[in-house]
């Protein structure tokens with residue numbers, strides 16, 4: 001915020017588009033658009049720079065309004081000073097306020113209900129739209145109102161506010177996910193590359209990051225907008241994507257529309273009262289609602305294999321969502337995987353069952369294997385067993401892979417390591433001996449051992465009577 005406050009609200013930013021982009025021609029009667037920006041305690045200048053960039057870089061005839069929806073912020077700067085500031089734009093910029101904290105997902109639905117444009121276009125409250133960003137997003141919707149469109153998201157550095165292209169103008173990526181429902185991006189599959197005439201033309205994508213997209217307003221509302229049972233933050237991008245694809249629509253990524261977004265170093269707000277009553281991580285609860293509604297049974301298992309504690313979470317009532325799916329005659333998730341996300345299994349194959357999962361407890365010390373909060377690649381350690389899962393939730397699958405979260409565990413002469421799982425594979429080198437409770441690294445032929453003094457982990461010649469090599473899996477339920 002300190003840096004943002006020093007930078008002009010209407011600054012110029014580098015044009016990061018593919019050089020082909022200025023040569024596209026767009027219809028002159030594109031639909032009118034409400035740009036909906038929901039916010040909770042955002043920085044004043046960051047929020048206002050978002051609005052400035054939209055007003056400055058959108059053809060006025062297509063911009064019906066910018067609709068700001070305040071999700072119960074309590075910062076003084078976002079009260080009267082905000083109302084004063086936006087009055088310069090008259091009715092072009094409207095502000096409505098939630099009477100209580102609703103979370104970003106429900107607040108976006110409110111925005112769509114209140115919007116006056118034919119298209120609603122959502123932006124986060126810390127964005128800067130780039131040159132001629134709007135027409136390329138509207139053109140696919142103009143041709144087919146069941147298409148939702150997504151701009152390419154550039155980065156605005158959270159320390160310096162430097163605007164940086166996310167990748168070169170010649171490369172294209174699309175949104176997918178792994179089985180724990182972490183959002184990922186991947187190169188365009190050859191099937192799509194082959195069919196493209198221009199590097200800069202839009203292409204179909206299975207899903208999107210969530211924050212920035214355009215959709216016909218009535219279509220969005222006819223899909224029930226977002227599942228109202230989703231809480232605060234996360235998973236809504238998948239919910240909408242599956243719903244759109246499986247119920248007859250499509251998603252296109254649009255390389256000629258670029259929008260900068262500040263990816264922050266940490267989450268600056270808490271989830272307030274909305275999270276208090278909820279047992280278990282709220283985001284996983286959202287994922288569970290989404291997969292229980294949209295996945296087929298076979299695919300649900302992959303999610304529960306990757307996220308075993310999710311089985312125990314209370315996702316609330318999804319009967320309304322299932323009714324909607326029935327009423328709209330939506331296709332199966334298998335159809336989606338075969339026809340839309342067909343490249344996903346190449347990176348994230350179907351998961352073999354877990355033979356064991358839980359905390360992996362050392363018999364000698366009753367400490368547990370732990371990532372120690374480090375990100376891969378790093379050394380694993382042991383720590384006091386806390387029973388919360390997270391960094392201590394270890395899974396051993398039927399093909400010898402030890403996993404923790406989306407990462408894998410391997411070992412070499414130096415120690416036991418947290419590594420990036422090899423994309424496209426689900427196997428690993430581990431074998432657990434149920435009798436002797438030792439964990440054997442098959443390739444190296446040694447066992448996981450804890451150093452009695454330093455508590456460092458290493459591979460040692462297997463010794464089934466050594467207590468420092470004995471490990472047991474402890475299953476638990478979420479606290």
Ligand code: UD2
Nearest residue numbers: 038039040071103104124125209210211212233234235261
């Ligand atoms: C990403 C998306 C974000 C949303 C989120 C998952 C991008 C660039 N961003 O995380 O849009 O899809 O994933 O749900 O794709 N806000 C509220 N009320 C709240 C919390 C947040 O109004 O209770 C506002 C917030 O001020 C911001 C917007 O919602 O304008 C998105 O939140 P974020 O920026 O924290 O999400 P982000 O970018 O980490």
Ligand code: MN
Nearest residue numbers: 124211261262
């Ligand atoms: Mn954001």
